[in-house]
Amino acid sequence: MSFSFSNSTEVFIFIILCSVYVCSILWIYGDAATRDMGGFKGGILPLIFVIAAALALTKGFLWALLAWPIGYVAWFFLRPATAHVITE
Amino acid sequence: MFELLSKKHIVAKEGFNRWLIAPAALGIHLCIGSVYAWSLFNPALIKRLGVVTSAADDWSLQSVTITFTIAIVFLGLSAAVAGKWLEKVGPRMVGSVAACCWGGGFMIGGFGILSGQLWLLYLGYGVIGGCGLGLGYVSPVSTLIRWFPDRRGMATGIAIMGFGGGAMIAKFMIEPFIKLFYKAPEYLGAIVDVTLTTDDSGRRFAEVAGVLKEVVIVGTNDIANMLVPGPEGVYLVGTGTIGVAQAFFTLGAIYFVIMMCAAFGYRVPAEGWKPKGWEPPPEDSQHAMISQHSVHIDEALKTPQFYQLWIVLCFNVTAGIGVLAVAKTMMNEIFGSTLPDIVDFGFASTYVLMISVFNMCGRFLWASASDYLGRRNTYWIFFTLGIILYCSIPYTAQQVSVNPSVVWLVYFYAATMIIFTMYGGGFATIPAYLADIFGTKYVGGIHGRLLTAWSSAGVFGPLAITSLREISVKNAINDLVSKIDPTAFQTAFGAGIDQLDQLVSAKTVTISKLMEIAPVGTVDPTASLYNTTMYLMAVILFVALIANATMRPVNSKHHMKD
Numbered sequence: 202m203s204f205s206f207s208n209s210t211e212v213f214i215f216i217i218l219c220s221v222y223v224c225s226i227l228w229i230y231g232d233a234a235t236r237d238m239g240g241f242k243g244g245i246l247p248l249i250f251v252i253a254a255a256l257a258l259t260k261g262f263l264w265a266l267l268a269w270p271i272g273y274v275a276w277f278f279l280r281p282a283t284a285h286v287i288t289e
Numbered sequence: 290m291f292e293l294l295s296k297k298h299i300v301a302k303e304g305f306n307r308w309l310i311a312p313a314a315l316g317i318h319l320c321i322g323s324v325y326a327w328s329l330f331n332p333a334l335i336k337r338l339g340v341v342t343s344a345a346d347d348w349s350l351q352s353v354t355i356t357f358t359i360a361i362v363f364l365g366l367s368a369a370v371a372g373k374w375l376e377k378v379g380p381r382m383v384g385s386v387a388a389c390c391w392g393g394g395f396m397i398g399g400f401g402i403l404s405g406q407l408w409l410l411y412l413g414y415g416v417i418g419g420c421g422l423g424l425g426y427v428s429p430v431s432t433l434i435r436w437f438p439d440r441r442g443m444a445t446g447i448a449i450m451g452f453g454g455g456a457m458i459a460k461f462m463i464e465p466f467i468k469l470f471y472k473a474p475e476y477l478g479a480i481v482d483v484t485l486t487t488d489d490s491g492r493r494f495a496e497v498a499g500v501l502k503e504v505v506i507v508g509t510n511d512i513a514n515m516l517v518p519g520p521e522g523v524y525l526v527g528t529g530t531i532g533v534a535q536a537f538f539t540l541g542a543i544y545f546v547i548m549m550c551a552a553f554g555y556r557v558p559a560e561g562w563k564p565k566g567w568e569p570p571p572e573d574s575q576h577a578m579i580s581q582h583s584v585h586i587d588e589a590l591k592t593p594q595f596y597q598l599w600i601v602l603c604f605n606v607t608a609g610i611g612v613l614a615v616a617k618t619m620m621n622e623i624f625g626s627t628l629p630d631i632v633d634f635g636f637a638s639t640y641v642l643m644i645s646v647f648n649m650c651g652r653f654l655w656a657s658a659s660d661y662l663g664r665r666n667t668y669w670i671f672f673t674l675g676i677i678l679y680c681s682i683p684y685t686a687q688q689v690s691v692n693p694s695v696v697w698l699v700y701f702y703a704a705t706m707i708i709f710t711m712y713g714g715g716f717a718t719i720p721a722y723l724a725d726i727f728g729t730k731y732v733g734g735i736h737g738r739l740l741t742a743w744s745s746a747g748v749f750g751p752l753a754i755t756s757l758r759e760i761s762v763k764n765a766i767n768d769l770v771s772k773i774d775p776t777a778f779q780t781a782f783g784a785g786i787d788q789l790d791q792l793v794s795a796k797t798v799t800i801s802k803l804m805e806i807a808p809v810g811t812v813d814p815t816a817s818l819y820n821t822t823m824y825l826m827a828v829i830l831f832v833a834l835i836a837n838a839t840m841r842p843v844n845s846k847h848h849m850k851d
Contacts, residue, residue: 205756206756206760209757209760209825212756212757213828216607217832219745220603223741227369227595228591228596231587234588235588286847
């Protein structure tokens, strides 16, 4: 895994993007649970995004940037339509 | 057996002294906190075969340091995944599994070292041990918060202080154990007395009883790096024992026993228990940030407050890593060269020790103070004071270069120590902040998921720091080269400026070497190498400050029904 940054602004953007990426995976994890996709299915689907991210990172920064929105948009098509709030 | 570990089996009886939970939690955190002492294993791990110095087939430093990164990543992942399980089975079960993973991880890692299988070290210490770290870290948090609803910050501060102090205690075990099991390799004699041959790959061999055997050579410069001092000369590879595998086995057994004892010390309060004379704060505007309702662990992931706290923790850790990574170097490079009479080797070593002490004390003091200041206010202090201190460090470094006064050294020392207390305080205060925002019912599990922020910072923090340093060095070198006469450059380095990139890569051209041929009056850029790091960390803290400032109570639609 190698990254090359030419200035501190790029490093800042990298940190922000990494944070957004991890938070979006966590959000998907929670979203899966509130759509009755808990357990194996709910655990595996977000994991696919984690693996995709890891693979993308090994191919370089640009691949990671491309993989994230594709995976994220795909989630909105894959997930069940109805959600509920876990209150008890 | 498993029944003994279950949650229902550890409900405390009436009159149980809640303070007994604190040493149990502290015990687990002191054991797993030893992960920060990983660097003490590195010198031994890279001499597994050569023992006195690295042999050709020994592991590289880079390959063994990856083990630590793997452990930190699996800390976050295991804490995130197992958080829900923790709430179901209780702290004793999780603490016991953590003991098995952390102790067992050392054992498997030890076998990896003995057999020379690096992947076993990664699997043992990194993956399995990392899972033990995550489970052990979150196991006492929710229990402590339930036992100390009146002093949540102080309670979690005690436990998490242990994580900060674990490395200091480990230092006094790791080095003696390695030396205890160390066995020097067979000494063949001084270099002049042994006939050596070198093969095509650069390995050195000596004839022993008519057979060519691989050897390593200890020169004058290698003696300082020997774990146990010995004479200069030729040593037979594979005949000694570095002692690190045996140290792994011993430490694994010790940690396992202590953590199991601590796990068996866990008790959970009975449903509805509260300290005598204490009433939950009323739900008025004055206590709006302390919720009396709980949010489900999965539901918490759908609230903005979770991500605000994620940013708060992640960026506080990233900024802390930023200054941790450069503080010692800054002390040596900047103050060591400008105030050499004060900043010697002993001073620098004490400074490193003080980093750990202040980091540990900050965990307890800031977390305890947050019970009175309020969690949001405590992080306000972290970020506003942090921004000021981070921005002031480049000025200090610049001033000491121009005017080498001890005042700047005192300021730098004090500023970095305050930063380290806030770095530790950020870790220790976050569980209480979570309990305030999401309630106490699932706080352990939610805390586990929030620890992904730590793992993330642990991966991209050092990456960012390294990149910033490279950018600064590159810019400084280009700036210096532009001021140097090309002929002087050619004479000094035997190549033209057009080959600068190759010369920098080969470490032939460095800032200090360029300063030797720079025109008189050229300012040494070493002091300003860390400016971008400090300013970027201040910007990151500003983002965290915004996330903290906009923190509001969770929308009631997310609350669990009674």
